[in-house]
Amino acid sequence: MVACGLRPEGYAELPKAKKAEHLRFNDVRGTAVTLLAEAGTAIPQICAVTGHTLQSATRILEKYLAMTPALSKAAILAFENSPATAFANRLQTAAPNSKEGL
Template sequence: MKFMDGAPVELQRAMILAIHTGQRYGDLVRLRWSDYDGDAISLKQSKTDMRVWVKCTAALKTMLDATPKAGPFILTRPDGRPWHTEKDDKALGKAWTARMKDAELYPEKRAERLHFNDLRGTAVTLLAEANVAIPGIVAITGHTLESATRILESYLSRTKRLSEAAIHLFENAEATAFANRLQTTGNGLIPAASKCLAISVG
């Protein structure tokens, strides 16, 4: 990825953490090592007071286990200081924007720009593309069902990959087994399949 090539390791860690957990910027910059038990991350979201538990992917666990513990917070600046202070927690966002500009990923049109906060929506769409149902997505990210649906309506592309994945699920689901028994001979249904269809949908 163009952003990651040449990006400071601190920003690479931030991106991995954001995409693999789907959490808000404010919660990520305040995430502590005590919130990570070696297998999962558990936190109470500051905006909603909702408690979420996120099982770490293999990639996220590898990154976390290799990250030096320079202080109580997981995400830190190059000198080990946290990205937030009592008066300002925007430093990581500013560093992110600067890197986007350096990587020539910062369009002139404001509406086309990708900000750090947008990675939360990216996590939702990636989970959906991995065939995770909305209840599973919100269990990870802490969104409401309605807000997760709105994100998918806005950003999820109707791609060939999604279509193929949906057909795979359709073919292998017990509830649709009758449909997969339908066979054709010439231009019509064979008698047994026709009878099956009539019984199933009649």
């Protein structure tokens, strides 16, 4: 950020009020997109909050959202707990030769 002129030298040491002078509304809004996605919010819902288009929010996430183990675990947990996947989950956890999963 310093190299491209968005943050001055010594930015990390500045008091909070001085740091705020270097923030733009779009910085905060873009950060909100990323934080909402990390919290498991769907892109259409993110757009409803931030006012971005689907295309714009997707571009922000493609650029800034880190694919972390926490996101992977959250996705699997959501899949396993979704009513839409309950039947498949019962099939996988049923005892062999059992009709419980059917």
